Amino acid sequence: MSTADSSPVSAPGQTPATAALLRRRRDTLGPHSPLFYEEPLHLASGAGVWLTAADGTEYLDGYNNVPHVGHANPRVQQAICDQAGRLNVHTRYLQDRVVEYAERLLATFDTDLDRLFLTNSGSEANELALRLATQHTGARGVLVTDFSYHGNTRSLAELTTGLAVGEEFGDHVRAFHVPDTVTATGVDPRSLLESSAAQLDAALGSLQEAGHGVAALLVDPLFSTEGMPEPPDGWTQMLGEKVRAAGGLVIADEVQSGFGRLGGAMWGHQAVGLDPDLVTMGKPMGNGHPMGGVVTTAELLDEFGRRNMYFNTFAGNPVSSAAGLAVLEEMEDRRLMAHAAELGARVHRQLEEIASGTARISARRGSGLFFGLEIIDDDGSPDARATKRLVEEMKRRRLLISRIGPQDNVLKIRPPMVIEDHEAQLLLEGLAESVATVLR
Amino acid sequence: MSTADSSPVSAPGQTPATAALLRRRRDTLGPHSPLFYEEPLHLASGAGVWLTAADGTEYLDGYNNVPHVGHANPRVQQAICDQAGRLNVHTRYLQDRVVEYAERLLATFDTDLDRLFLTNSGSEANELALRLATQHTGARGVLVTDFSYHGNTRSLAELTTGLAVGEEFGDHVRAFHVPDTVTATGVDPRSLLESSAAQLDAALGSLQEAGHGVAALLVDPLFSTEGMPEPPDGWTQMLGEKVRAAGGLVIADEVQSGFGRLGGAMWGHQAVGLDPDLVTMGKPMGNGHPMGGVVTTAELLDEFGRRNMYFNTFAGNPVSSAAGLAVLEEMEDRRLMAHAAELGARVHRQLEEIASGTARISARRGSGLFFGLEIIDDDGSPDARATKRLVEEMKRRRLLISRIGPQDNVLKIRPPMVIEDHEAQLLLEGLAESVATVLR
Numbered sequence: 001m002s003t004a005d006s007s008p009v010s011a012p013g014q015t016p017a018t019a020a021l022l023r024r025r026r027d028t029l030g031p032h033s034p035l036f037y038e039e040p041l042h043l044a045s046g047a048g049v050w051l052t053a054a055d056g057t058e059y060l061d062g063y064n065n066v067p068h069v070g071h072a073n074p075r076v077q078q079a080i081c082d083q084a085g086r087l088n089v090h091t092r093y094l095q096d097r098v099v100e101y102a103e104r105l106l107a108t109f110d111t112d113l114d115r116l117f118l119t120n121s122g123s124e125a126n127e128l129a130l131r132l133a134t135q136h137t138g139a140r141g142v143l144v145t146d147f148s149y150h151g152n153t154r155s156l157a158e159l160t161t162g163l164a165v166g167e168e169f170g171d172h173v174r175a176f177h178v179p180d181t182v183t184a185t186g187v188d189p190r191s192l193l194e195s196s197a198a199q200l201d202a203a204l205g206s207l208q209e210a211g212h213g214v215a216a217l218l219v220d221p222l223f224s225t226e227g228m229p230e231p232p233d234g235w236t237q238m239l240g241e242k243v244r245a246a247g248g249l250v251i252a253d254e255v256q257s258g259f260g261r262l263g264g265a266m267w268g269h270q271a272v273g274l275d276p277d278l279v280t281m282g283k284p285m286g287n288g289h290p291m292g293g294v295v296t297t298a299e300l301l302d303e304f305g306r307r308n309m310y311f312n313t314f315a316g317n318p319v320s321s322a323a324g325l326a327v328l329e330e331m332e333d334r335r336l337m338a339h340a341a342e343l344g345a346r347v348h349r350q351l352e353e354i355a356s357g358t359a360r361i362s363a364r365r366g367s368g369l370f371f372g373l374e375i376i377d378d379d380g381s382p383d384a385r386a387t388k389r390l391v392e393e394m395k396r397r398r399l400l401i402s403r404i405g406p407q408d409n410v411l412k413i414r415p416p417m418v419i420e421d422h423e424a425q426l427l428l429e430g431l432a433e434s435v436a437t438v439l440r
Numbered sequence: 441m442s443t444a445d446s447s448p449v450s451a452p453g454q455t456p457a458t459a460a461l462l463r464r465r466r467d468t469l470g471p472h473s474p475l476f477y478e479e480p481l482h483l484a485s486g487a488g489v490w491l492t493a494a495d496g497t498e499y500l501d502g503y504n505n506v507p508h509v510g511h512a513n514p515r516v517q518q519a520i521c522d523q524a525g526r527l528n529v530h531t532r533y534l535q536d537r538v539v540e541y542a543e544r545l546l547a548t549f550d551t552d553l554d555r556l557f558l559t560n561s562g563s564e565a566n567e568l569a570l571r572l573a574t575q576h577t578g579a580r581g582v583l584v585t586d587f588s589y590h591g592n593t594r595s596l597a598e599l600t601t602g603l604a605v606g607e608e609f610g611d612h613v614r615a616f617h618v619p620d621t622v623t624a625t626g627v628d629p630r631s632l633l634e635s636s637a638a639q640l641d642a643a644l645g646s647l648q649e650a651g652h653g654v655a656a657l658l659v660d661p662l663f664s665t666e667g668m669p670e671p672p673d674g675w676t677q678m679l680g681e682k683v684r685a686a687g688g689l690v691i692a693d694e695v696q697s698g699f700g701r702l703g704g705a706m707w708g709h710q711a712v713g714l715d716p717d718l719v720t721m722g723k724p725m726g727n728g729h730p731m732g733g734v735v736t737t738a739e740l741l742d743e744f745g746r747r748n749m750y751f752n753t754f755a756g757n758p759v760s761s762a763a764g765l766a767v768l769e770e771m772e773d774r775r776l777m778a779h780a781a782e783l784g785a786r787v788h789r790q791l792e793e794i795a796s797g798t799a800r801i802s803a804r805r806g807s808g809l810f811f812g813l814e815i816i817d818d819d820g821s822p823d824a825r826a827t828k829r830l831v832e833e834m835k836r837r838r839l840l841i842s843r844i845g846p847q848d849n850v851l852k853i854r855p856p857m858v859i860e861d862h863e864a865q866l867l868l869e870g871l872a873e874s875v876a877t878v879l880r
Contacts, residue, residue, distance in 0.1 A: 028542035032741070032742070032744075036532045051527075086486075091474075092476045094475060094480040102468035121754055124563065163749040167571070291730075301470040307605075319729070
């Protein structure tokens with residue numbers, strides 16, 4: 001047995017049933033399959049932003065973006081039920097659902113991004129986007145940020161900078177730092193821009209010199225895993241232009257920032273002014289039903305399709321398509337993007353107030369219904385321990401959030417999009433109390 | 441627009457509705473997304489082995505293995521419905537369903553294969569198995585057959601020999617030919633074994649000499665894409681031993697041969713006597729719900745888990761687990777594996793009779809409910825054209841089958857496991873008539 005076990009097998013206060021389940025889990029999925037919290041949370045059911053544990057305790061979900069339109073959303077459930085009772089086949093037979101879904105999804109993009117490949121996950125989507133980019137450019141080099149994660153395949157592991165992987169960092173990959181105007185208080189944004197430009201030039205030049213060339217930039221427009229740094233004005237455009245000038249394509253990984261999460265736009269790249277050749281998506285797409293996709297231009301799709309017999313057995317099946325359609329319909333009928341903007345703005349203001357009450361919160365980050373609070377210690381250093389304690393304290397108060405960032409010191413608050421005002425208030429009250437308790 | 445379009449936009453006899461749908465499909469998914477048949481089949485619903493087209497025509501499905509326990513299986517539908525209405529979250533919260541499923545699935549394996557990673561597809565499963573093998577061995581080399589397909593990621597594209605990919609064949613990959621006792625009539629099986637041994641030695645030696653070493657053998661135990669060749673006795677054991685002696689792990693890709701399809705055993709590797717370190721699965725696992733998995737030993741899982749933070753957002757969620765459980769329960773309650781053996785044996789005998797009636801069918805292949813018929817021309821050469829005509833003629837008779845093999849001349853018949861005797865008879869009668877029509 002490993003000494004680095006990540007799943008506790010028993011903990012104080014655990015019911016015998018939970019302890020037994022943990023043992024059975026360990027004996028099948030092994031000791032490393034990750035679990036949240038010091039004492040894992042054993043869930044039984046959910047509805048909207050609420051989750052009910054096996055012991056009957058109710059938790060407010062302030063973390064999960066996969067149940068985008070709410071846990072156990074009735075419309076999504078009904079759509080899956082109906083279609084699973086009718087037909088579920090691959091796309092080599094002609095069927096309506098996948099075409100309806102593709103049309104509906106593509107309508108949310110700028111006009112040149114008008115073709116869709118469907119996959120089963122964000123990992124499969126990023127894999128495919130990289131295949132398109134490397135084949136199109138004839139180059140291998142990839143540019144990523146210095147604390148990022150884009151999926152669990154080997155090609156993606158080779159460019160992972162944000163968590164532990166057994167593969168060596170690819171010699172065809174270069175990582176750059178996202179400049180942050182929030183942390184760099186007192187620094188002239190222009191000097192941030194210039195130093196970042198020099199770093200990007202060096203990275204791109206190094207890929208060229210090594211003979212790899214530049215195939216693609218692969219970035220989350222919101223830089224979620226990176227802790228949501230806020231680059232200076234003009235930086236995002238510069239990033240895209242430099243990559244294009246070096247011959248590479250721009251891939252926007254919208255697994256976290258897409259589907260209206262940021263409030264002001266359906267897609268993160270639209271919100272930040274990045275102009276991608278390929279957009280990848282995953283998590284919220286089917287409200288938990290395994291779905292991913294790559295949106296691109298007709299030219300890139302056509303070029304790839306001529307050279308490759310790409311087929312994906314499950315992707316685009318009518319049940320997945322029905323789930324995806326239900327998510328889009330629910331978003332539209334309930335005006336969830338506008339809701340994210342409106343409620344999000346109010347919550348950001350209240351977070352600002354909470355932050356202003358303590359020197360231990362050094363920054364408020366994010367946009368729409370994606371919030372980050374940066375936690376520091378009394379000396380101003382990132383405080384991962386206090387951040388973790390805040391997450392546990394919130395759980396004690398039956399409120400679920402998490403943490404991100406290279407120093408693990410950014411509280412990550414990202415509730416399902418259907419969170420209502422009074423629910424957001426519960427979250428904020430609990431946060432204020434947790435801050436008062438932990439950051440005394 | 442591409443000149444290599446694979447999706448017809450209109451064809452004689454098409455209804456205006458189907459033609460319009462084809463155009464809309466092309467304008468969203470593009471012209472290369474593959475479709476079966478000269479005129480695509482527009483499906484509306486299914487039940488058991490029956491599929492109903494948009495125009496009301498009923499087809500008997502003699503091809504699809506994804507709807508393993510039947511199209512729109514009520515038990516699978518109910519399981520998905522119930523669970524989607526209750527809870528669908530990732531595995532970082534503790535939940536019962538995934539553990540129940542893992543226990544149930546692992547019980548079908550030999551005792552040393554007692555750990556499970558869940559994924560969303562066979563591609564993700566093969567990716568993960570290769571990551572485990574390369575990290576375990578510290579080697580890169582992979583051995584595959586000379587006409588195989590294991591998935592659509594980049595690492596898998598680099599070792600694809602059975603269809604067009606834009607990536608170059610990996611310099612760390614060697615392909616070998618599966619010796620076939622059926623075609624090599626009159627050849628002493630021992631000499632087949634010896635020449636194959638020499639070829640395997642050369643491939644493994646070449647990987648060692650090039651400095652790649654041997655990470656893994658990756659094979660479908662049934663060699664489905666390869667056209668189901670039947671190697672001589674002792675060959676499979678020899679293959680595994682040689683790979684192990686060279687330091688590599690054995691990966692059995694059970695995407696096509698698993699879940700009782702071959703009748704005599706739950707898994708293809710058990711049926712053919714291959715002793716794998718890793719078993720990958722996909723297609724039939726969730727009856728169409730996107731699911732895949734890697735089964736391996738506690739040691740390999742533990743080694744990988746210590747080095748890698750492997751997480752898969754959708755995999756193992758309670759809805760997917762419920763779908764997987766329903767498939768296993770349905771298989772057990774309806775004795776589908778025994779059914780595959782019993783009905784399969786009868787159908788194989790009848791196929792033998794059909795084959796004996798014409799010199800144009802040179803071999804009958806397969807096992808359980810997986811059947812292959814090899815079609816040749818009057819000179820004894822592989823006849824892809826006649827094979828294609830047979831598939832189209834069967835469709836005209838409302839019977840769905842397909843074709844495989846390096847020469848595209850093996851009829852592939854692989855109905856859902858719930859096919860009943862009278863339905864198999866319809867398929868056989870239609871096949872006899874189609875053979876009489878096409879192979880005159």
